Amino acid sequence: MLYLLASCIALLLGPLFYRFFSTGNGLQKGLDGFIFVSLGGLVLIHILPELLEHGGFLAIVFVIIGMWGPTLSERLFHRYSEVTHNLTLILGIGGLLLHTITDGGAMILAQQQGNSILLALGIILHRLPVGVAIWWLLKPQVGSRWAMIVLAAMMLLTCVGYFAGEQLLSQLSLENTVYLQAFVTGSILHVVLHQPHGSPDTDKQGKFEYQAGIGSLLGIVLLVLLLMMDSGGHEHHHHSHSTEHLLDWMLTIAPVLLVAYAVATLRFHFGLTPHVQQLNRLWLQRLLGPEAIIITGLLLGPTFALLQAISVLIIGWQLTRCNVEPTDPHDYLPDSAWRFGFAHLVDRSAPWILLSLVLANLIGHPAVPLSSPLVQVIVLLLVFLPMRFCNLGAAVLSLSLAYSGWTTTAVMLPLIAAPIFNLAQLKLMNWTQKASLFALLITLLGVIELLHPKWQAMIHLPATLNNISLIIVAILFAASLLRLGPRKFLSRLMLLKPKTHHHAHGDGHGHQHSHEPDHHNHGHEHSHESAHKHGHDHKHRH
Numbered sequence: 120m121l122y123l124l125a126s127c128i129a130l131l132l133g134p135l136f137y138r139f140f141s142t143g144n145g146l147q148k149g150l151d152g153f154i155f156v157s158l159g160g161l162v163l164i165h166i167l168p169e170l171l172e173h174g175g176f177l178a179i180v181f182v183i184i185g186m187w188g189p190t191l192s193e194r195l196f197h198r199y200s201e202v203t204h205n206l207t208l209i210l211g212i213g214g215l216l217l218h219t220i221t222d223g224g225a226m227i228l229a230q231q232q233g234n235s236i237l238l239a240l241g242i243i244l245h246r247l248p249v250g251v252a253i254w255w256l257l258k259p260q261v262g263s264r265w266a267m268i269v270l271a272a273m274m275l276l277t278c279v280g281y282f283a284g285e286q287l288l289s290q291l292s293l294e295n296t297v298y299l300q301a302f303v304t305g306s307i308l309h310v311v312l313h314q315p316h317g318s319p320d321t322d323k324q325g326k327f328e329y330q331a332g333i334g335s336l337l338g339i340v341l342l343v344l345l346l347m348m349d350s351g352g353h354e355h356h357h358h359s360h361s362t363e364h365l366l367d368w369m370l371t372i373a374p375v376l377l378v379a380y381a382v383a384t385l386r387f388h389f390g391l392t393p394h395v396q397q398l399n400r401l402w403l404q405r406l407l408g409p410e411a412i413i414i415t416g417l418l419l420g421p422t423f424a425l426l427q428a429i430s431v432l433i434i435g436w437q438l439t440r441c442n443v444e445p446t447d448p449h450d451y452l453p454d455s456a457w458r459f460g461f462a463h464l465v466d467r468s469a470p471w472i473l474l475s476l477v478l479a480n481l482i483g484h485p486a487v488p489l490s491s492p493l494v495q496v497i498v499l500l501l502v503f504l505p506m507r508f509c510n511l512g513a514a515v516l517s518l519s520l521a522y523s524g525w526t527t528t529a530v531m532l533p534l535i536a537a538p539i540f541n542l543a544q545l546k547l548m549n550w551t552q553k554a555s556l557f558a559l560l561i562t563l564l565g566v567i568e569l570l571h572p573k574w575q576a577m578i579h580l581p582a583t584l585n586n587i588s589l590i591i592v593a594i595l596f597a598a599s600l601l602r603l604g605p606r607k608f609l610s611r612l613m614l615l616k617p618k619t620h621h622h623a624h625g626d627g628h629g630h631q632h633s634h635e636p637d638h639h640n641h642g643h644e645h646s647h648e649s650a651h652k653h654g655h656d657h658k659h660r661h
Contacts, residue, residue, distance in 0.1 A: 122226045123281050126243045127274045133250025134270070137258065148327035152334030152605045154255055157248040158311050160342040163477050164365075166304055171481060174297035179481070181298045185210075185305020186312075208256060211310045212269060214303025215249055219273045222246070223280020244345055248338070249273075256310060328604030335605035336597055365480055368519055373588035374580055375417050376472070379410040379511060380595075384460030386410070392459070393449040398442070402435035405445040406538050411510035415534060418518050422572040423531070430535040430563045437559055438539070441552045446543045447507050461595060464511075466603060469596045470611045471512025478502065479519030495529035496564070503533075503540045506612060513537035521574050528568050536560055 136150065170178040189207040222242050250270065257266035386409065393404055403409065407428070416424035449467075453459050482498065508516075513533040521530045540560075545553060600608050 122243065123223070123278065126222065126226065126246050126277055129243050129246035130250035130253075130270055130273055130277075132247060133252070133254040134263075134266070136251045137254040145327040145330040148331040148604070149334035149337075150251070150255065152331035153338045154248055154252050154334075155311060155605050156335040156338030157341050158252050159308065160338065161248065161345070162304055162308055162311075164342065164346065164480075166300075167481055170297060170301045170304065174301055178297055178301040181301035182305040182308070185302040186308045187305075189306070189309050205260075207306050207309055208260065210303055210306040212253065212256070214300065214307055215253065216269070216273060216276055217300070217303065218249075219276045220280035223277040223282075226277075226281055244341065248341065252311070328607065329601055331604035331606070332601035335600055335608075364522075365476060368476055368479075368522060369592075370582075370585040370589055371418065371576075372414070372472075372515060372518065373592045374584060375414050375578075376511070376515075376592055377588055378417075379408075379413045380460045380464060382410040382413055382460075383408065383464050384456045387459040388456040392452060394452060398444070399435060399439040401445050402438055403431075405447075406431045406435055406510060406535075408510045411514045411534075414511065414514035414518065417577050419521060419530070419574040420572075420577060423534070423574055426531065426567060426570070426572060427534045430531075430567075433563070434535065434539065434556070434559060437555060438552075441548075441555065443548055443552055446541075446547060462599070462602075465595050466599045466608075467611065468509050468511040469599050470609050471509045472515045473596075474612055475512045475516035476519060479516060479523055482520075482523075492526040492528050492568070495525055496532055499529060499532050500536070500540060503537050504542055507541050507543055508533070508537035510538050527571055527574070528564055530574065531567050532564065535563060 139146070167179075167182065170182070174181075189203050192203045226242055250273075253269055253273070254266050257269060391400060391404065393401070395401065412424050412428055415427050449463075453463050482502075516533045516537065517530050520533070539556070548556065
């Protein structure tokens, strides 16, 4: 009974938090950062692996429909975009309501003998961002009365789940409602990403990104707490298993990442910078860095590094010969080499590295039967298309896939194709250039399949060194979050698209908009722009 009371109080803290935070613009950005990270992270690390376990690969398809469906329909039915938006909101809220019934039932499990108190504490804790989010989503749109009604309904449903637990849970179990829950999870992600309430556009210069960063760091702390509690509960053994994987990967990667950033600092110092004139050098940096090869060499072995270097040089030579410009130019470069390696590059690569770990944790999941090399390659290519992977993120993805037991060809694919195989880059090529690139990729993959190299890590560092490195990397990433704020930090991933109806097309560089992503909003505009930009960018450094 105590658990039930505590979980209802956790929901009621939402309005209090909101009342306290919405007074100042800075605090509101902090709240936005907190919800963005904690709710988004809950979905990615906690809910999605569970959906995969019960619904397999099809669950992901439903999540994607839930997430991108509203954006597409807003585009198609421009006039009815408000209706679409409100429907998504209703769906998302409905999903959260459904989820509360299972929470109530889970609390009964937590009270049973032999189960850890941490399970109940985890449930209570994850009600916090949910309560805040409901108020944050609903109050600006429909007023506090409706928001209060929804919160009351949530408490009521928690009680229903708690008292009617056993019978109801068998009906509402994940097995029976997995695809519905997957779809709704996608809707929740959509709502979180698109900052639904027309938040005041007073923060044009991004003055409050620092507060948003602090809010998101608090969200991360909450997530870490939840994950640690997750491994405590007996019910969730599969979660703790996947969480341990994530932690192992991070510990392995951290020291090598620091070496890669140091090498980037050196190459900048010796003049290999993104503002060089020669196209072949630009391609070398886009595809290889060359710091990405350090991750491959040390953690996948010299054979992989050699194959990556040869493949990338061939692709780079081909693209230079065809006179194709790399997309996604660096608009601004710092003066000092240290700032380039440990701030500028961290800003560009951190979101990709985190995404790669989460992606590998999902697609490497035992419940996702992607055993055939061809299916693996196709899935990866589909993942690359909407995104602009950076070479370090691609190397981390390859590594995580290798640890998940994927085939050699699939492990090599991100290393050679991820930075170039995306819509933004392909738009800058004509049909013959695209065809020659495809042919080259297929040939290289065929050769790699024939050679079938085996990967093995070259280094095994002492645990203390791994731990210290992970702490340093975490500090670098946290500093990046504070510099950019969570939305701009993640906008590099192109997962964030602003709502179509309030979108200023004129500005080429989205630095003014705090919550609108930079570079990527203007899909086609950017790709043309980058073609011109390269011409001027190298001559005039701004």
